[in-house]
Amino acid sequence: IGIDRNMARLEKLVGKYPEATAIYGDASCLPFRSGTLKYVFSSNIFEHIWRLHDAILELYRCTTEDNQTTIVIPTEGGLWNIGRELISKPRFTKRHRDIDFEFISHVEHCNEARQVVRSLEALFHVKRRYWPMALPSVMFNIYVELYCTRKNIQGLVNPGKMEAVC
Secondary structure, X not given: OEEEOXXXXXXXHHHHOOOOOEEEOXXXXXXXXXXXXEEEEEEOOHHHOOOHHHHHHHHHHHEEEEEEEEEEEEXXXXXXXXXXHHHHHHHHHHHOOOOOHHHHHHHHOOOOHHHHHHHHHOOEEEEEEEEOOXXXXXXXXXXXXXXXXXXXXXXXXXXHHOOOOO
């Protein structure tokens, strides 16, 4: 299943993988019943989500109590930024001289890795794996894989009884 707010990307997904289900939607309002997703995989998405807390609440609502969620994000604010300066910025500015790369980069990557992890930890147990070095630091890696399982939070409305309100 692919969820995106860009129809062209969804069409590309179905063109390449005809068996895929493409859903025009938003991570802050998932079109799934509460407590129905056992396995979730997300790659290079959470750093782009403007309504991060809403998206994490929706992820919590939609996942089962024994879910396994894997989230891969770049280490914004660390080694990733060096690659951006050395590779992405020169390539972008060569093609688009009249567009401010720093502005676009900031708007597109509104969440740093540390912020995503802290936000997830409010509702999920989070284990981290860093790449390419095993050093447990955003500063010395390019990606971090987050293995998340739901916390059983007392006092929180049972997500199995909640439905999307959007």
